[in-house]
Amino acid sequence: MRERLPEDFYERDALTVARALVGTHLVHGDRVARIVETEAYRGPTDLACHARVGVTKRTRTLYGPPGRAYVFLIYGMYDCFNVVCFGEGKGHAVLVRAVEPVRGVAEGVRSDGPGRLTRALGITRAHDGEDLLGGGRIAIAPRASRPRIAVSARVGVAYAGAIAEAPWRFFDAASAHVSRPSPRSIGLGLKAKAPSESGARRR
DNA sequence: CATATGATTCCA
């Protein structure tokens, strides 16, 4: 069996884990793919995170122990794969948004995008709560080398307000399998301004 | 019980 990331890898803030996961390998059975894009979701105070509604049937896994898969259905038709992190009760998780096929994925099958990658790897809601640390079907193996990592705001969470602009998305700057082209490189200090959000709102 | 909506993708 391939080496797995240890428990303490996941026992850190989602922001740290999200960055560290870029370049690692996601394994499901004989299918292997390299993670090239992630996003951090940081618990109840993060208005884009499912943890904002507290512990419910759906968020039970999210609020559970680190190192487990949190898989949920989105838009009635796609499964999103996340890794629970930080600590039990924290509600932190990292969404894997894109992978590049390494082995066992049919030619021509796309795996850029959270819905596409679960389909390509055969991951479904049936895997929700699976332990990634033990001998389960899904594993994450350490990366061999450190990719050049770019940063941007998260995708598809505009409803969450100002926190949607936080630079909590990480991706391999050299990968051709990222779910969408590098937005502006906000990693270089040039931050795009959201006109509607600037002067108007205050809470 | 009724209704709104989303960490998306695909098609026109």
Add this chain to the structure above:
DNA sequence: GGAATCATATGA
């Protein structure tokens, strides 16, 4: 630009 499609959350 808009539809597809359904579990979850929220309010009556």
